[in-house]
Amino acid sequence: MDTTQLLKGVLDVAVLAVIRDEDGYGYDIVRRLRAAGIDEVGDASVYGTLRRLYSAGMLSSYVVPSEGGPHRKYYGINAQGSSMLAAHTKDWEAFAGIMSGLLSTKRAARVTKIGEKA
Amino acid sequence: MTTTLDIEQVTAFAKAVRRSLADLGPDTLDELTDGLEADLADKLADGEPLGDAAAYAAELRAAAGVTPATRPTIADNARANLADLRSRIAPLTSHPAIAAVLAFLVALRPAWWIIRGWALFYLFAGFTAIPQNAFDPWLLIGLVVLSVQWGRGRWLPWTWSRGGVIAVSVIAALAVPALYTAVVDKVTFSNRMDPNDYISEGILLNKYPVTNIFAYGPDGEPLTDVRLYDQDGNPLSMIPGTWGEQSYWAGEDTLLVPSQDAGTEGWNVYPLQQIDSDDLTDMGAVPTWAKREQPVPPFASVQQLRGYEEPAADDE
Numbered sequence: 381m382d383t384t385q386l387l388k389g390v391l392d393v394a395v396l397a398v399i400r401d402e403d404g405y406g407y408d409i410v411r412r413l414r415a416a417g418i419d420e421v422g423d424a425s426v427y428g429t430l431r432r433l434y435s436a437g438m439l440s441s442y443v444v445p446s447e448g449g450p451h452r453k454y455y456g457i458n459a460q461g462s463s464m465l466a467a468h469t470k471d472w473e474a475f476a477g478i479m480s481g482l483l484s485t486k487r488a489a490r491v492t493k494i495g496e497k498a
Numbered sequence: 499m500t501t502t503l504d505i506e507q508v509t510a511f512a513k514a515v516r517r518s519l520a521d522l523g524p525d526t527l528d529e530l531t532d533g534l535e536a537d538l539a540d541k542l543a544d545g546e547p548l549g550d551a552a553a554y555a556a557e558l559r560a561a562a563g564v565t566p567a568t569r570p571t572i573a574d575n576a577r578a579n580l581a582d583l584r585s586r587i588a589p590l591t592s593h594p595a596i597a598a599v600l601a602f603l604v605a606l607r608p609a610w611w612i613i614r615g616w617a618l619f620y621l622f623a624g625f626t627a628i629p630q631n632a633f634d635p636w637l638l639i640g641l642v643v644l645s646v647q648w649g650r651g652r653w654l655p656w657t658w659s660r661g662g663v664i665a666v667s668v669i670a671a672l673a674v675p676a677l678y679t680a681v682v683d684k685v686t687f688s689n690r691m692d693p694n695d696y697i698s699e700g701i702l703l704n705k706y707p708v709t710n711i712f713a714y715g716p717d718g719e720p721l722t723d724v725r726l727y728d729q730d731g732n733p734l735s736m737i738p739g740t741w742g743e744q745s746y747w748a749g750e751d752t753l754l755v756p757s758q759d760a761g762t763e764g765w766n767v768y769p770l771q772q773i774d775s776d777d778l779t780d781m782g783a784v785p786t787w788a789k790r791e792q793p794v795p796p797f798a799s800v801q802q803l804r805g806y807e808e809p810a811a812d813d814e
Contacts, residue, residue, distance in 0.1 A: 391561075406533055407540035423541060424554045428561025431530050435562075446536065450508075453533030 387421060393472065394418060395429050396438065396457060396465040403456035405444070406430065430455050438464055507548065508538040514551035519559060526564055573661045611649035613677075615642030617670040620677045627680035645670075700736045708736060709746070710754060711768040712795045716803040720795045723757065724768050733766035745784050751775045754793075755784055769793050 387394075398404070398412040409430065410423045433439045438461030445451045457465065512534045519527050538548060548554070590596055619638040620627055629635045647653040648663050656662075701708040711734075713724040726734035736746065736754075745753040752772050756764030769792065777788040 406537035407544075410537075410541075411544075422554075422557050423537065424557035425561040427534070427537065428530070428558045428563070431562040431564075434529070443533065449539065450535035451533060452536045 387418065390472070391421065391425065391429050392433060393465065393468045395426060395433065396461055396468070399439075399455060399457050400462070400465060403454045405452040405454045409455070433461065437461075504539060504542050508535050508542065511538055511548045511551050511554075515555045515558070518552050518555035522559075522564055530558060530562055530564065607649060608646070611646045612642055613674065614649075614667060614670040615645030617673040617677050618645065618666070620680065621669070621673050625676070625680065627677055628684055701734065710736070710770050710793055712793075712797075713768060714797075714800045716806045717808075718800045718802040718806075720769075720797075720799065722769065722792060723759065725760070726766050726768060735765040736770070745773070745778065746770075747775070753778065753784075755788075755790065758790070769795065 394413060394416075395409060398409055398416065404412060406427050407423060410421070410426050413419075413421055413426065430439065434441055434455065438458065439455045440458045441453055441455050443451050443453050512531065515534065516527060516531055519530065522530070542548065591600060616627075616638065618641045619634075622641065623630070623634050623637060626634070629638055644653065654660060654663065701711075711724075711726065713721040715721050728734050745755050747753055751774060753775050754770040754772050757767035757771065758764060760767050771790040772793050773784065773788045773790055777785060779785055
């Protein structure tokens, strides 16, 4: 299944989640998302999301010069980002529970119906 | 490992991305692309191709949810209003009769393109509707071709070209009434200059003005001081409205003057006397001392009328 559409709604939360424990720079965050299994996301989407979260005050950022190469911009989650992540996590768990229930109930209901008719 | 080639590739790609996002303004652009080179270098090092810079920029822009730094322009507002208007009048335009009229008007667009080119010529050529000099025809042709090409959606090299064409069209449309007036003037003026339509004032013979009249008596000898009137009693003057005028140029340094003996109304006293044009004052007036001469008649005498009898010598 194409998860691109699904991903759009949750990329914010996913990005916050992968830097919850450790600050990261742009491509590093892309790598973490991919390692977690979200491999259909483009790096530009991730950078754009980072900028939007930063503008919304969820992230702090700092630049780390690199020897013999271009500097890296690191992002870290701040208090506001953490509380938002916590709220989203709660929402997500509730929503995922509802969806799981809905999807599995449907399947079960159909089986029952057929069983009744049979 | 990062090679020189990679760095060049990354630099060029980042530059192209920044160029695509230039409309966001410098602050947003910096915020969005700071550290981009490092990320791109990592991406290359991971063996991933950089891909298309414009598409990359579009993805970045969409994910960041940024809008151009500038406020909506007048053109944006106009476009939005136009779209709104279109949606409002959509029920009207779907009516068959109105749709037919609109289709007809759309078919006339090429005519507008030509008129627009002509109106631009009118403005550029110094408010003249018709080419005046050797350069004007080329200017007219060039502007008409340009206008038609614009109409066909060609020759619009820049993104703002369409807005420019709209502005030019508005100016051209405003110039159309003046162009129309200029054309009408030109046409009527040309007509006036046509000798066949030219209605001269005064007395005409075969369309040529009569400048003097010579009368001969029944004895065939020239008469002087003959007063002529038409059937309605109007003085038969060579030039109507010449009451008060003092002389009439008759060529060859000669001026015709009315008879002094009829007061100011001497213009119908023939033959008109003449003076030398050098005798005129600087103001164009005929001085009293000017030497008046009887003009030379075309014939010294003409044939006597039949039945004319010499007055008897013994009548005296």
